[in-house]
Amino acid sequence: MTTISRPRLIGPGINRVDGPLKVTGRAPYPNDFAYPGMVHAVLVRSTAGAGRITEIDTTAAERSPGVVSVLTHLNAGPLARGPMTPLGVSPPAPLQDDAILHYGQIVAVAVAETFEEATEAAYAVRVGYADEPAVLDLDDPRAKVRTNPWGRDADRGDVPVALAGAEVVVDETYLTVDNTNNPMGPLTTVARWEGDTLVVNNSTQWASLEGAALAAAFGIPEESVHVVAPYVGGGFGAGLRVWQHVVLAALAARVTGRPVKLVLTRPQMFTACGHRPKGRQRVRLGATREGALVAVQHEARTASAVDDDNFEPTASVSATAYACPNVITRDVQARLNVPVPNSMRGPGTATGNYALECAMDELAYRLGMDPLELRLRNDAAVHPPTGLPWSSRAHKECLERGAELFGWSRRTHEPRSMREDGLLVGYGLAAVGYPWFRARCSARATIRRDGTAYVCSAGTEIGNGAYTVLVQLSAEALGLDPGQVTFGLGDSTMPMAPQTGGSSLTGAVGSAAHEACRALVGAFTDLVADDGDSPLRGCTADDVEPADGALRRRDDPAVHESYRDILARHHRPDLSADGESTPLTADELGMAPAGAFGAKYVEVRVDPDLGRIRVARALSVIDGGRIVNEKTARSQIIGGTVGGIGMALFEETVSDPGSGRIANATLGDYIVPVNADIPDMQVEFAGSWDRANPVGTKGIGEIGLVGLAPAIANAVFHATGRRIRSLPITLDQLL
Amino acid sequence: MTLQAKPHAEESLPQTEFTLRVNGRDHPLRTDARLTLLDALHDRLGLTGTKKGCDQGTCGACTVHVDGRRVLSCLTLAAQCDEREIATVEGLGTEDELHPVQRAFLEHDAFQCGYCTPGQIMSALGLMAEGRAGSPDEIREYMSGNICRCGAYQNIVAAIRDVAGTEDGGRADDVPQAEGGRP
Ligand code: FES
Ligand code: FES
Numbered sequence: 020m021t022t023i024s025r026p027r028l029i030g031p032g033i034n035r036v037d038g039p040l041k042v043t044g045r046a047p048y049p050n051d052f053a054y055p056g057m058v059h060a061v062l063v064r065s066t067a068g069a070g071r072i073t074e075i076d077t078t079a080a081e082r083s084p085g086v087v088s089v090l091t092h093l094n095a096g097p098l099a100r101g102p103m104t105p106l107g108v109s110p111p112a113p114l115q116d117d118a119i120l121h122y123g124q125i126v127a128v129a130v131a132e133t134f135e136e137a138t139e140a141a142y143a144v145r146v147g148y149a150d151e152p153a154v155l156d157l158d159d160p161r162a163k164v165r166t167n168p169w170g171r172d173a174d175r176g177d178v179p180v181a182l183a184g185a186e187v188v189v190d191e192t193y194l195t196v197d198n199t200n201n202p203m204g205p206l207t208t209v210a211r212w213e214g215d216t217l218v219v220n221n222s223t224q225w226a227s228l229e230g231a232a233l234a235a236a237f238g239i240p241e242e243s244v245h246v247v248a249p250y251v252g253g254g255f256g257a258g259l260r261v262w263q264h265v266v267l268a269a270l271a272a273r274v275t276g277r278p279v280k281l282v283l284t285r286p287q288m289f290t291a292c293g294h295r296p297k298g299r300q301r302v303r304l305g306a307t308r309e310g311a312l313v314a315v316q317h318e319a320r321t322a323s324a325v326d327d328d329n330f331e332p333t334a335s336v337s338a339t340a341y342a343c344p345n346v347i348t349r350d351v352q353a354r355l356n357v358p359v360p361n362s363m364r365g366p367g368t369a370t371g372n373y374a375l376e377c378a379m380d381e382l383a384y385r386l387g388m389d390p391l392e393l394r395l396r397n398d399a400a401v402h403p404p405t406g407l408p409w410s411s412r413a414h415k416e417c418l419e420r421g422a423e424l425f426g427w428s429r430r431t432h433e434p435r436s437m438r439e440d441g442l443l444v445g446y447g448l449a450a451v452g453y454p455w456f457r458a459r460c461s462a463r464a465t466i467r468r469d470g471t472a473y474v475c476s477a478g479t480e481i482g483n484g485a486y487t488v489l490v491q492l493s494a495e496a497l498g499l500d501p502g503q504v505t506f507g508l509g510d511s512t513m514p515m516a517p518q519t520g521g522s523s524l525t526g527a528v529g530s531a532a533h534e535a536c537r538a539l540v541g542a543f544t545d546l547v548a549d550d551g552d553s554p555l556r557g558c559t560a561d562d563v564e565p566a567d568g569a570l571r572r573r574d575d576p577a578v579h580e581s582y583r584d585i586l587a588r589h590h591r592p593d594l595s596a597d598g599e600s601t602p603l604t605a606d607e608l609g610m611a612p613a614g615a616f617g618a619k620y621v622e623v624r625v626d627p628d629l630g631r632i633r634v635a636r637a638l639s640v641i642d643g644g645r646i647v648n649e650k651t652a653r654s655q656i657i658g659g660t661v662g663g664i665g666m667a668l669f670e671e672t673v674s675d676p677g678s679g680r681i682a683n684a685t686l687g688d689y690i691v692p693v694n695a696d697i698p699d700m701q702v703e704f705a706g707s708w709d710r711a712n713p714v715g716t717k718g719i720g721e722i723g724l725v726g727l728a729p730a731i732a733n734a735v736f737h738a739t740g741r742r743i744r745s746l747p748i749t750l751d752q753l754l
Numbered sequence: 755m756t757l758q759a760k761p762h763a764e765e766s767l768p769q770t771e772f773t774l775r776v777n778g779r780d781h782p783l784r785t786d787a788r789l790t791l792l793d794a795l796h797d798r799l800g801l802t803g804t805k806k807g808c809d810q811g812t813c814g815a816c817t818v819h820v821d822g823r824r825v826l827s828c829l830t831l832a833a834q835c836d837e838r839e840i841a842t843v844e845g846l847g848t849e850d851e852l853h854p855v856q857r858a859f860l861e862h863d864a865f866q867c868g869y870c871t872p873g874q875i876m877s878a879l880g881l882m883a884e885g886r887a888g889s890p891d892e893i894r895e896y897m898s899g900n901i902c903r904c905g906a907y908q909n910i911v912a913a914i915r916d917v918a919g920t921e922d923g924g925r926a927d928d929v930p931q932a933e934g935g936r937p
Contacts, residue, residue: 034860041868042856044803044843048869051802134797135788203807203815203903204869252805252869253903285808482867482904650863654906658866661905686901687812693898694907 029704030491032650033501037250037486046250050207052220054278057209058087060271061137062264062287063127063144065119068153068678069356072117072126072146080129080143085136087275089144090128092116095270101232101261105458106520107328109232110359113263113270119148120325121356122679123290125263130271130279153356153679157299157320162353165323169330169350173338175404176345181314185305189382193302193374194745197322197672198295198665199689200363202481204252205285206292208268211278217269218245224258225518226477230511232261233269246511254481255662256362257292259520264291289684293361294672296322296331300374304382305345312343312397317375323352324359331360332454336371338404340452341397356679362520364662365721368453369728373666376449376729377744380736389432390733391422394450402611410455410608411717413642413706414616418450420705421618421640434740442624444635445738451726453718455614455711456521457602461514462531464493464539465595470568470583472497474535475507478516478528482658483720484651485524491647492529492714496536498565506532514597522614522718525647527600529714535598540565542596543582546589553585554578603711612711615719617641619663619726623734630753632735634664634698637727642706644717649704652719656702659723665692666724667731668747772836776801777845777932787833791825792816794832795842803843803872807901814900817873817880818842819932824880841932843872846879854929855879858913866904874900878914879932887914887924 040046065072077089092114101109113125129140154161182188202222209220217237223229226246234241251258268281283291298321305314319333334348363369383390398415401408422428430446431437437444462476474493480486489506497504507513508528517527541560547553555563555570555578563570571579586594605611622636639656646652669690673682683689708715728746735753736742743752770787773780774794781799792809795801795818804827807815811829818827819841847853852860855878865871877900881887886896893911902910918924 032863035863037868038860038863038865039849039852039856041865041871042852042859042875043847043849044805044872045849046868047802048805050806051796053797053800133786133789134793135786201903202867202869203805203813203901204867205806205808251867253867255903282806285810285812480867482865482869484866654863654866654904654909657908658905661907662903685810685812686808687810691901691903692905692907693901694910695894695898697894697905697907700908 028645028708029649030647032648033487033491035484035487035651036490037480048204048250048252049209049220049222049248050282052209054211057278057280058130058132058275059134059137060128060130060268060279060281061141062125063129063141064287064290065122065124065126067119067148067150068122070119070151071149072119073149074147075127076145079145080140083136083140083143085132086129086140087132088130088271089140090114090267090271090274091126098236098266098270099238101235104228106259106330106362110260110263111326112236113267121358123358123681125267128267128271130275155355155357155676155679157297157322157353162355165352167350168352169332171332171335172350173335173346173348173404178314178316178345178347181345182303182305182316185313186308187306187382187385189304189378189385191302191378191381191744193300193377195298195370195373196746197297198363198670199289199672200255200257200293201288201686201691202253202255202257205283205288206257207282208265209278209280210269210272212272215239216243216245218247219269220247221265222251222258223248224251224254224479224481224520226479226509226511227515228518229261233266236266237269244511248479248509251479251481255364256366256520258481259362259518260293262292285686286684289672289681290358293359295363295366296329296360298322298333298370300333302374302378304378306382306386308386310386310388310393310396312341314345315341315343316347318349319371320351320353322355322357322360325354325356327359329360330362330366332367333371336368337375339399339402340375342399342403343397364659365724369666369725372449372451372725373728376726377732380733381742390448391418391427394418405605405611407605407611409613410610410711411613411644411707411709412616414450416705417616417618417640417642420703421620421638424701424703425620425638427620434737443627443738445623445625445734447621447730447734447737449619449726449730449733451617451619451722453522453614453722453725455612456523457526458517458523459599459601460516460527460531461597461599462528462535463514463595463597464532464535465593466497466539466582467593468583468586470503470581472499472504473507474504474532475513476516476528476531477511477513478524479509479519481519483519483524483655484648487651488525488647489528489532493532493536496533499568522720522722525716526712526718529716530600530712531598533713534600535596538596538598539594540570542594543570543585546594547585552588553580555580600713608711610710613709613717615641615643615717615722617722617726619730621730621734623731623738625735625738625753630750632668632748632750634731636698638701639723640703640705641719641722643704643719644706644709645715646704647716653702655719656723657700659721660700660727661692661697663724663727664696666746667728671747770833772833774832774835774840775837776840777842783832785832789832790828791830791832791835792827795827801842801844805869805872807870814877815870815873817876817900819876819880822883824877843875845932854917858916862909862913862916864909864913865906870900870902874902874910881914882918882924882926882929883931885923885925887918890915
């Protein structure tokens with residue numbers, strides 16, 4: 020564990036270290052890379068929703084100007100499917116047979132000298148299909164069903180008996196729709212072969228997995244794949260898997276012997292790289308008249324693909340949300356002829372929390388109780404399934420502090436009881452938690468002769484502020500100024516890192532970097548162990564602490580020696596050390612490792628005549644453990660809030676009921692929040708250093724989004740008296 | 755059976771010759787007439803600061819100035835810009851010497867992944883030149899053509915407020931326009 024003195028809970032909001040590159044347009048995103056002789060690849064997608072390809076005619080496309088190659092299942096050759104991952108199987112290898120599993124499936128790739136020529140050639144590929152009826156409905160009896168897909172179904176106590184005996188019961192069903200991640204940077208792969216080595220610039224949130232999956236696809240050793248992704252134009256989950264287009268860009272590069280650039284078009288972003296799946300949730304809550312929960316039963320049915328998996332534990336949020344002796348959660352997936360769903364910021368949790376927190380609001384109204392009071396009364400002071408103490412939990416503090424900051428006491432309980440400027444005013448709240456997740460991670464730390472440091476790990480920067488907080492954590496562990504530290508990310512040749520997902524990156528890479536820096540301090544004390552000229556002679560790593568570019572004796576801080584002096588005297592250009600962090604289990608810790616907690620408070624204004632809804636204010640109070648950088652952390656939360664407002668009021672991927680064709684696959688038709696949709700958002704941090712993690716942090720990448728949809732739905736009910744149990748909530752539902 | 759087809763062009767479209775004047779520098783080009791200004795800047799001239807977010811005119815990531823007006827470079831054919839004054843993010847500050855708007859974006863953390871940022875900055879400059887930066891609400895409205903999926907909107911507004919003047923719709927005469935900016 021840490022031996023450095025513990026810094027403040029909320030770290031200084033230094034500017035992003037990668038900020039100057041980003042504001043000058045000089046940060047290199049995958050589609051900014053170009054190589055001599057590079058050609059362009061454009062995808063052709065299925066216009067059938069299910070069935071088989073009966074003919075595919077590429078003659079015209081091959082004669083099209085500038086064309087270098089046209090790939091289909093007839094000439095792609097065998098490619099292997101990538102490895103099993105913690106998120107499920109890898110996507111199926113592309114272009115392996117004539118089966119059509121969903122509308123928009125990739126059926127060919129046109130490669131040409133220019134993008135314009137490749138686009139023209141792609142249009143010239145003629146494909147005939149034998150259509151079969153597409154299975155698109157969650158309840159279609161033909162759909163294969165997966166029960167308990169993630170082994171997270173909960174069974175605690177005796178729910179049927181408790182529900183039957185409950186004094187007050189809520190039993191409601193909530194619907195959510197497909198949402199699409201749509202990071203601003205279209206997913207891009209620029210692939211080239213240098214001899215037997217495949218080098219890809221790729222939009223990924225998981226460079227280490229990318230290497231393994233591409234190696235598997237082409238049957239080459241993992242060391243022969245080099246993934247480079249120093250900057251990625253967002254992801255929100257879309258970069259968590261090694262998609263078919265990535266493999267196809269690499270294949271096209273091999274076939275043509277030229278570097279290949281493949282940039283997904285915006286419409287292709289709706290079918291090629293995942294989305295939040297639609298779902299239906301039934302929530303039953305039983306309570307005493309005093310508002311103590313006696314039973315929770317939460318069942319969720321969400322969509323999955325025919326031949327692919329996605330990680331979307333939805334109902335399971337109810338297993339840990341509240342102190343309740345009797346709990347059942349059931350997750351079920353229906354396999355449909357749809358593009359594969361995939362993690363989208365807050366996967367499963369955002370939807371599960373939406374249903375639970377709406378149901379809690381309904382329960383509060385049935386009890387005639389303040390919704391805040393109901394949450395406080397059922398606070399899960401210990402981890403409900405195990406009874407273990409949490410590694411940190413300031414959930415009540417978030418709720419209470421939020422109420423104070425928001426002015427919750429001004430709220431009058433009756434729906435439609437608050438008005439201002441001719442508009443209906445509604446206050447809504449949601450309690451939120453995000454599941455803990457952390458994976459093994461490695462890092463390497465180096466100090467150079469000039470006293471500066473370089474630390475690296477294969478994690479990725481996707482807007483999360485990774486470069487910045489990892490520089491801060493490394494600087495702290497080495498006793499340097501942040502300006503003296505550079506952090507390397509986004510390269511599969513760096514020490515292995517897990518995904519930028521599950522709100523886990525800062526904890527994983529931060530801890531690994533911390534261990535590497537600790538080991539580096541040890542390497543310095545080893546170097547001077549027998550050095551008669553060093554004041555630190557004979558010290559072990561535990562005897563010294565890093566400060567001001569030097570190591571100093573703990574027992575006598577006046578005795579110290581700088582890294583520069585040590586390296587110079589030993590004629591070393593630099594000194595490096597590796598570190599690895601492995602998360603401890605609940606058993607090893609004797610406590611339940613906690614994710615972030617929080618409270619979301621929202622004020623909406625609804626036009627009583629037109630039903631127009633506006634979010635007027637949104638407040639998030641977040642227990643994220645130690646906050647390394649207040650500025651970037653705040654941005655994570657407001658960014659999540661914007662996403663949550665989108666989920667609540669705007670976002671819906673609409674597909675044709677017959678074929679599954681997505682009807683609104685542009686950013687003009689798929690509505691995401693723009694600047695004028697967003698009110699002033701307030702963010703406050705609460706809580707304390709998390710005990711499960713050497714650097715004290717908890718992930719906050721996703722909790723910003725979670726809870727907005729129910730808080731807004733509850734506020735709309737408070738404003739209008741209309742309980743809308745589906746998303747997005749639009750004005751037509753209020754008329 | 756459904757068919758997906760388009761009658762294919764037997765010959766290449768004729769090449770077009772023109773000169774793009776970007777940030778005060780001339781670039782003679784001979785290209786496919788279908789080339790967009792965005793792809794010309796990004797792929798042909800290597801000015802990769804201008805970003806493609808949608809290629810359909812819906813996101814603002816590709817915003818540049820042409821003759822002092824903000825335009826979506828993905829909806830503009832490069833050949834239409836012969837001899838016109840084009841300004842891109844590369845014509846503003848450098849990492850060591852940021853333009854005031856870039857500095858304000860950095861200080862206010864008005865970006866996350868940074869992908870929409872050059873477009874936001876070019877729009878912000880346009881906004882001030884147009885006198886549309888007089889109040890937070892006005893900024894929100896007139897910056898709404900620039901999507902930021904990371905959701906940095908609030909900080910973008912704060913950054914622009916910081917630089918925009920207080921009178922005349924936020925026109926900030928001391929803020930340098932992009933080179934090749936005003937006609
Ligand atoms: S790329 Fe031009 S508006 Fe989106
Ligand atoms: S900073 Fe990522 S889209 Fe705006």
